[in-house]
Amino acid sequence: QKEVEQNSGPLSVPEGAIASLNCTYSDRGSQSFFWYRQYSGKSPELIMFIYSNGDKEDGRFTAQLNKASQYVSLLIRDSQPSDSATYLCAVNPYAGGTSYGKLTFGQGTILTVHP
Amino acid sequence: DGGITQSPKYLFRKEGQNVTLSCEQNLNHDAMYWYRQDPGQGLRLIYYSQIVNDFQKGDIAEGYSVSREKKESFPLTVTSAQKNPTAFYLCASSISANSYEQYFGPGTRLTVT
Numbered sequence: 001q002k003e004v005e006q007n008s009g010p011l012s013v014p015e016g017a018i019a020s021l022n023c024t025y026s027d028r029g030s031q032s033f034f035w036y037r038q039y040s041g042k043s044p045e046l047i048m049f050i051y052s053n054g055d056k057e058d059g060r061f062t063a064q065l066n067k068a069s070q071y072v073s074l075l076i077r078d079s080q081p082s083d084s085a086t087y088l089c090a091v092n093p094y095a096g097g098t099s100y101g102k103l104t105f106g107q108g109t110i111l112t113v114h115p
Numbered sequence: 116d117g118g119i120t121q122s123p124k125y126l127f128r129k130e131g132q133n134v135t136l137s138c139e140q141n142l143n144h145d146a147m148y149w150y151r152q153d154p155g156q157g158l159r160l161i162y163y164s165q166i167v168n169d170f171q172k173g174d175i176a177e178g179y180s181v182s183r184e185k186k187e188s189f190p191l192t193v194t195s196a197q198k199n200p201t202a203f204y205l206c207a208s209s210i211s212a213n214s215y216e217q218y219f220g221p222g223t224r225l226t227v228t
Binding site for chain 2: 004042043088103106
């Protein structure tokens with residue numbers, strides 16, 4: 001089992017719809033969760049982070065965390081063609097203190113928003 | 116402007132040659148990281164440094180070396196021992212090692228033939 005798993009997609013949604021991106025992780029002790037957006041040929045850009053169970057909203061983006069189910073998701077409301085990118089989920093895997101500062105990334109989900 | 120710079124953007128080398136990728140940041144961040152990304156895959160950690168003059172191996176350190184002589188600089192050398200060096204290399208930094216919010220430079224795309 002991979003440490004961080006994402007559906008690679010591609011996920012295709014119409015403009016204006018809600019895009020839902022999902023991520024599961026294997027390390028139950030993980031404490032910090034991140035979503036990065038990566039346009040083709042570019043480097044990842046941090047768009048959301050969440051540390052506590054529940055929802056965190058920032059503009060059109062909502063991150064949802066459920067530690068009991070080891071599940072984190074990203075919702076993008078009113079999706080725009082400019083949201084078309086690969087979305088990477090990253091998790092800080094707890095390993096008794098040895099994972100200090102380290103992140104484990106999923107393979108990414110390709111999102112396409114069509115007009 | 117504050118940020119992370121990587122140079123060059125594209126790099127071509129012959130097999131058997133060592134090559135050094137530059138990473139500089141003016142964010143006053145303590146921690147710096149090197150990742151590689153292969154097509155269709157996530158990022159894999161090569162090396163990281165929590166503070167000047169200190170660094171640790173990541174998950175795929177074999178065939179790579181780093182130095183951290185200055186806070187703002189964290190160069191990565193891809194040696195001839197690295198079996199599959201062609202990849203997209205990304206440098207990142209965070210305020211401190213206990214801050215997991217990492218910010219990335221623009222990346223260097225290395226092609227070895």
